[in-house]
Amino acid sequence: MAYTLKKTVGFILLVVTIGGVSVMSIFHMFPPLF
């Protein structure tokens, strides 16, 4: 249970940080489009 929770939280944090910041970089590059 604790293991699954740890994995899930870790996964969400990775997706939000790496994925989120990466996608935001496109938004930063093309601001007029968004």
Added chain:
Amino acid sequence: MSAAKRYEPTLHNVRYGIKGILLYLLPLPVLITAIGSLMRGAVMDTLVTGGVFAALMLGASIARHGFRLQGEYERRKIARAPSTPFKTVAAIIISLAIGVLDWWNSSFAMGSILPSTLVGAVTFLGFALYYGLDPRRDKATGISIGVTIDEVLDALDAANVKIDAIEQARRKINNPEFNARLQRITSKAREVLTSIEDDPTRLSRARKFLKVYLDGTQRVTEGYARAHQDNKPVALETNFSRVLDSIEQTFAEQHTKLLEDNHFDLDVQIEVLETQLKREGVL
């Protein structure tokens, strides 16, 4: 810890699947940004995003190496903790890269340093939670009185280095029959090491056996591989074939005896093999 050469387990094919693939996929938008920056002719932006993307890919590769080492560590019943904390290094590289990218997203505004640092720290936390950090402690199970973990690990490391040397020499031998036999011999040797990992008390009995067998096999194989490259005397072929026969046969028996905990037979057979190797001019 002794001065024995540290065995690098990466030489073996430990399957670790697609673990860490996420670290390659998630940063892909940064590549798009970098290409976009390049097409716009924004040099600074291209350098930053391109650099961040490269750092993220490097981090992912280092992490994969760390996963492989950990896989080997977990597979072995007794093992040393990885000498370099690859996963931690990867987590730091990735966190720094994401922190820098987040700061770039805020146009390097001074007020964004703290939030970007926080984003980097959260990335590290996410990595630590999802992938975990490196094992820091040597692993030992079933170590009984009389054998220390260092003794067992040193002996196993030394044996692994010898097996690797035999395999390296084997690759230089073109004869498919000898090649296949040497492959069987090395895989048997690894089985013996596994049986020692299973029960380290076997080490004291297997020590001499490993030494005589592996040293002899290494010398004879390397010698043959060397001679084979120059010319191919028929007598050498026959001798080598005969030595391989006895090594292969004896070693299979040794393994069985080791598992049966049969002290006497083990020693007797070692003597027989030793004599034969001496006769063939190997020892």
